[in-house]
Each structure stands twice: as C-alpha cells, then as structure tokens.
Amino acid sequence: MLGIIRDCTVQHAKQTEHVDWFMGLPELMAFISITIMRGIIRVPSLRDCWSKNLGSPQIIETMSRGRFQNIMHHLRFDDRDTRSERAQTDKFAAISNIWGLFATNCITSYIPGQHITIDEQLFLSKTRCCFLQYIASKPDKFGIKFWVACDLKTKYVCNILPYLGKDDTLPRGERVSESVVMRLMEPFLDKGRNVTTDNFFTSLSLAKRLLSRNTTILGTVNKIRKEIPPSTRQMYRDEFTTQVFSTIGATLTVYAPKRRKTVYVLSSMHSTIQTQDTTKKKPNIITQYNTTKCGVDVMDQMVREYTVRAEHGAGQ
Structure with missing residues (x-):
C-alpha cells in the first residue's frame, strides 16, 4: 500500500x-x-x-x-493517466485499489470476537461525485457513506464497504440490506458468531441466510416488514407489555416500553425470552441488543474525537 x-x-x-x-x-x-x-x-x-x-x-x-x-x-492513491478508463467500470476508481488492500488487511489482521455490529457511517466530504450522500440526521450532512462491520469488544473495523449508489450487479429481488450484511460477514461466517443490526438491515430472510452459515442475528425490525404480525402494529398500547412470536429459527419480540412507542426485535440467538422482575419488565432480548449495538457508534465517536481534518483558514 x-x-x-x-x-x-x-x-x-x-x-x-x-x-x-x-x-x-x-x-x-x-x-x-x-x-x-x-x-x-x-x-x-x-x-x-x-x-x-x-x-x-x-x-x-x-x-x-x-x-x-x-x-x-x-x-x-492511483495512476491518474489510467483513471478515466477505470472509472468507466469503477465508480471508486480514484482509490479502489488502495481501499481494497486496506479492507483486506482489516480482515486478515484481526480475529473478531463472538459479536459483530453492522451499521452505516458517513465520512465528511463535499467532493463532487455521483455517490455523494446528504443525510440530514448526521452531524456532517454531506459525505460518502460506508457500510461498516465492527468487533463489539474492541471496536476494531473488521470489514468496510463504500456505498456507490445503485448496484446493477445485485440479483433481481435481493435486498441491498441483505447483500451488504452477507458481504461484510462473509469472512466471519461459519464460526458461530452473532451480528447485531438496526431496522434497515434486519429481516427474517436475512436471519435464515445467516443461520445456514452458522451465524445468528439480533436486530430491531422495521414495523412495515412483512414478518411483523398486523395485530402488533397498533400505536396505542399499555405500558411495559411484551409479546413473543416464534418462527422457524428466530424469535420476534414486541416490546412497548411506554405509550405510543413499540420496539420490534428479531433474534435467532434467543429461543426463550425472559423479562426483568421490575416495573418496566424489560425482556432480556432488549438488554442484549442495547449491549451489542454500539460497536460502530463508538468507532464513529473515536473517528470524530481524533479527526485529522484541518479547519479552513490561514495556514492551510
């Protein structure tokens, strides 16, 4: 490199x-x-x-x-004499060679633990390119989005992929979210690990694909997913209620911590659900999710804390 x-x-x-x-x-x-x-x-x-x-x-x-x-x-980071030719088939041509080597080094240089967290991260950039993202909810509104897999314990970046817009090579009918998780986890499958995701990625079909590779999933689920029972989508619920739905190889937990809020969590690592003996009656699956979801978030905080980005002004 x-x-x-x-x-x-x-x-x-x-x-x-x-x-x-x-x-x-x-x-x-x-x-x-x-x-x-x-x-x-x-x-x-x-x-x-x-x-x-x-x-x-x-x-x-x-x-x-x-x-x-x-x-x-x-x-x-590349030969600019050949970039225009490479850019015709590679949107990331200006850095793809070095980036591929970096990602390979991340994979081969560290053996992650049992829990891996997958999430998105937006790196600040205002460079004009076809895959520049604007995400209003992020501290830096403009940037290049990356899909990141981090080891929970050390927050080490196990694997990382850039988001370059629509992927024309994606098989017909396959979700982008499922493809991303399977690509990020490919080097770490078949080892009995668990991956924690948010509601953009989590689905029953993904859980089944991972189980076939001896890997479990724990993640929140978007209420519009077809695997969510229609009877659980009501907005007004009694406080601190928990419903559990078992399906093939996975368990869906519906938890209402308060009125007007319902959390859906899918897990293929929990066969039984237990609730705390407290007023909130929080199920163990929620506690487990809160514990394992922070890998990428903490890594993002570390990147911002030790940023090497220079402020604009004299002397730059």
Whole structure:
C-alpha cells in the first residue's frame, strides 16, 4: 500500500511541477505519523502544529511544515493517466485499489470476537461525485457513506464497504440490506458468531441466510416488514407489555416500553425470552441488543474525537 501511494504521489508531483520530485517510503511514513499525531493533539490549524506555543516537538522535529504541505498537495492513491478508463467500470476508481488492500488487511489482521455490529457511517466530504450522500440526521450532512462491520469488544473495523449508489450487479429481488450484511460477514461466517443490526438491515430472510452459515442475528425490525404480525402494529398500547412470536429459527419480540412507542426485535440467538422482575419488565432480548449495538457508534465517536481534518483558514 505504501509503495503504491508513494509511486502515485511522485508521479503526480513530476507531472505537475516538472521537476525531479522524490519521496521515499520513510518520508511517507513520517508524513502519516504526523497526520496521526495531529489527530491526537487536536490542533486544527496546520500552522499551529509547527508553532512554538501550540505545536508538538515531535512534529516539528520530524518534518518541516512546507514539506508536509507539499506532500499533501501531491498525495494521490492511483495512476491518474489510467483513471478515466477505470472509472468507466469503477465508480471508486480514484482509490479502489488502495481501499481494497486496506479492507483486506482489516480482515486478515484481526480475529473478531463472538459479536459483530453492522451499521452505516458517513465520512465528511463535499467532493463532487455521483455517490455523494446528504443525510440530514448526521452531524456532517454531506459525505460518502460506508457500510461498516465492527468487533463489539474492541471496536476494531473488521470489514468496510463504500456505498456507490445503485448496484446493477445485485440479483433481481435481493435486498441491498441483505447483500451488504452477507458481504461484510462473509469472512466471519461459519464460526458461530452473532451480528447485531438496526431496522434497515434486519429481516427474517436475512436471519435464515445467516443461520445456514452458522451465524445468528439480533436486530430491531422495521414495523412495515412483512414478518411483523398486523395485530402488533397498533400505536396505542399499555405500558411495559411484551409479546413473543416464534418462527422457524428466530424469535420476534414486541416490546412497548411506554405509550405510543413499540420496539420490534428479531433474534435467532434467543429461543426463550425472559423479562426483568421490575416495573418496566424489560425482556432480556432488549438488554442484549442495547449491549451489542454500539460497536460502530463508538468507532464513529473515536473517528470524530481524533479527526485529522484541518479547519479552513490561514495556514492551510
């Protein structure tokens, strides 16, 4: 990966500056180290990172600010001479080679535990491209959406896929949500693991597909799914009620924690449902879901906490 980034960056510098521009792997690693350090010390301005008062001695001693900015200006991840040709069949052509290697390294470098969480994540970007997303509910409204699978215990990114818009290769009748989960989980199936999802992904058909690969699912279900019994969709319910519906290989729990709110949770890892001996009578399936759903959320918080994104302004 480093070799590809170095070669593409040097190529771009030579083509644009028309000079004998060079960068070795040690210098590229130093550049990446400074980028990581900026996320740790959280100084938004590049100029301040090299200042005597706000800057870090490790950054100052590693590389000059001018050289860091020069490398960042030329930083590339693919051969731009062949990009237009590759872009005809690959929307992610500008980074797909490096991204594929990164995802492969994520898969092969760590063995996740029993529980894996799958969710979406929006990385801030305003680059003009056909798959840029606008999601009003996200802190960063514009960005590139990724499907992420995280280990629950460590919040390690086990696998990650970019969302590039409509997938014409998807088999007719197959849900995008099911395809995403099966692709993300493919390296980790047949090992007795459990995957936790939200109501965008969870369905009975997905639960059956995962069970056939010795993998269970635990997730909230959208009330419009066909597997939700019509009798449970009423909006007005008594407080703290629980209904359980068993189907082939899975259990659907309908929990009403309060009036005007009903939660539907599908699980293929629970054969029996128990409720707490408290006023709320919360079923164990709800407690289990709340415990295992946070993998991607915590990872997203860590990305934001240690962001390396520079603020706009002087010195950038």
